[in-house]
Amino acid sequence: AERYNARESEPRWQRLWDEKAIFASKNDDPRPKYYVLEMFPYPSGRIHIGHVRNYTLGDVLARFMRAKGYNVLHPMGWDAFGLPAENAAIERKVAPKAWTYDNIAAMKKQLRSIGLSLDWSREFATCDPSYYKHQQKMFLDMLRAGLAEREKRKLNWDPVDMTVLANEQVIDGRGWRSGAVVEQREMSQWVFKITKYSQELLEALDGLDRWPDKVRLMQRNWIGRSEGLLIRFALDAATTPAGESELKIFTTRPDTLFGAKFMAISADHPLAQAAAAKNPKLAEFIADIKKIGTAQSIIDTAEKQGFDTGIKAVHPFDPNWKLPVYVANFVLMEYGTGAIFGCPAHDQRDLDFVNKYDLGNVPVVCPEGQDPKTFVITDVAYDGDGRMINSRFLDGMTIEAAKEEVAKRLETELRALPGEGRLAPVGERQVNFRLRDWGISRQRYWGCPIPVIHCPTCDVVPVPDDQLPVTLPEDVSFDKPGNALDHHPTWKHVTCPKCGGKAVRETDTMDTFVDSSWYFARFTDPWNETAPTTPAVANRMMPVDQYIGGVEHAILHLLYSRFFTRAMKATGHIDMTEPFAGMFTQGMVVHETYQKADGSWVTPAEVKIEVAGNGRRAVLMATGEDVEIGPIEKMSKSKKNTVDPDDIIASYGADVARWFMLSDSPPDRDVIWSDERVQGASRFVQRLWRLVNESAEIAKIAGNKAAPAARPATFGPEALALRKAAHSALDKVSSGIERLHFNVCLAHIREFANALSEVLAKGDKPAPDLAWAVKEAATILVQLFSPMMPHLAEECWVVLGQTGLVSEADWPQIERDLLVEDSVTLVVQVNGKKRGDVTVPRAAQNADIEAAVLALDAVKAALGGKPVRKVIVVPMRIVNVVG
Ligand code: ANZ
């Protein structure tokens, strides 16, 4: 046969699939549904190789499940709002809308060239008013249900870019783009009340047994539930500003109270403000530490700093024990009460702090087996288990018992509440969550408008449902920094729907994470013009059975989607809580880096790799100069170690790219892109093509379409062996695909292809039974690789004389009786030591096994001529020769 020509073949099949719309799923299809979804792309302009991997993984599963008889839903859309569109508008003077839709068109063309079995009839972009209209409706529903609220928050404000920055965008107190010193501004913003579901979102993780453990752990940590005690420390009146009399702290370690050395409060704590009012040095310190930003990562790594306010707090178990109160940079106002007691011996941050300010430490928990008299802490805090020491009535107790004892005593001790006189317990048990409500306001143009109106008399007024969508104006200018919606001359000026007076629209738009928190539900019925979902359909097609995407979305996107699904349930748009039954996080595509002598990076396309001996050398093709081969890293523009999917598809075809992506490493690990290996995949494609063509020749003996030969009544040994190889491969690949062990599947396909090759290599004119087996084997082979290389498979399907499309064919039936192995391999031991193994027929008698074992050279050598005393056969496993 001629060489397989992917460039000619691939577009032809893609067109045919399209014309026949074979991947469009119907909502009224009576077969069981299977929903495969890959995280939808941001329309940045080009598909990158990571997308190719992501979508290929999903496509293999989708094609397989379709062949298995499921009504597969495999849609695609665009996560289309976001900052880059505005940046393009500023830098290149193109309208965000035009930029976005142009990118979508270009990327859609690229996606099509990969040969994905997608249902394009359901496509939408989140920036389509026909999508975000429903999002606005759901926002209003959530507002009515108390799940959306306005909240005053301290936010990082960049005075030059005139925008709020996320904590991660504040670097050394400056805006990441503008470099301007960031201010803390108290601003009203819209939040979704995700914290109402903290406990539920945590507990439900246990039921998500088809999620990676690491993802569930990341979610757990993010939600961050901790059980502890709120303790009201009395303040020593002589040292305390007027109006203040106690300090409430949250601790998870009340057992360590007798190891307390200091108290610390956040710079934003009211007590800090009160103390600073009379102390300019303290005020200056507070201003200083606020500059470093409030990102957890910054706080964790910044040097611990504190300032003694002079205020003293009284130990709850000893009125004569006074603790200094510091303002410290590692205490956050947003967690607990914004105040702590510090126990340096058992908390590393506290220890670093006391070591800096010379406050000393007293260990109160002694590890089992340590002598309490010699147990000292210097630089490393001890946070392990042990028994209480130096702790008066707690001494000798376990940590758990001590926590309980402290809680009991403080719960029953009553003290008047400041300013009230009413008695209240000094200690109170509390469960705290790290999870904060989700702030969704963004001062951005290119996002979903928040559908409310601000009226001077009526305050916040929802836009009436029948006036939705609130669409973005298109005549916007980006000449001024800040939010283009704010600068628009007319858009925001409206009359109040309630009183008819002059009012203004909300100009904040929603966080783009909102857009991606329900798109999976919209895909179930994107045609519904009047509601976000058609609940009966959504309830049937959801949840997503297998979701696939990058681990970078393992926390926020998944958590927000889990919350939003619950909010949709609460507002009647869907009747379930968990959107993703199965989750898979794929690894990255990584590549070697290449660097010229002057330090500049060059792309893989510019270098040629020469293999010399066992070393590799890279030279720049243009000049022949040597290039240094650098470490393998995530593909990035800055290091130029990227490969362009278009180039790969143009030179090798999509099937080769798909096969390579799947072959080298497990899908959850990184895969190293290597041209040499891609060429290997390309050679394999040609090999399969030849193999199928040769098989087809032989298969003619077994009849053709017009006159198919009947299945022979019996099969000779050779035909039987081939049939066993085929059905064993079928079995292994089927179960491998279900578990997404694609690299293992590919290895089985290769092995099976070799087995078929060997039969053909004999070159004899085969007997009818073998010819029949060859045809069966080739057919199975083509079906096995069809989910991975669908274009080649279609072409092979024709060669084999099959009717219809392989993409529409049913998955082959496994003949289970062919899977039973008819031989077994047993480990051979001499006096308990392994000396080799032996393969015998499954039905062999012990006497035959003994004879075979004693005939082994290794056994004879190990016995060294000594007589055999006994042979013990453990059926199917071990033979032990006792000498
Ligand atoms: C005393 C103590 C002693 C603590 C000890 C720990 C170890 P998680 O588990 O994350 O809930 N803490 C409380 N509020 C804080 C805030 N706003 N900023 C910084 N740290 C805060 O952590 C709870 C512990 O973190 C609390 O228990 C408190 O320190 C600290 F050997 O209290 B602990």
Ligand code: ZN
């Ligand atoms: Zn009004």
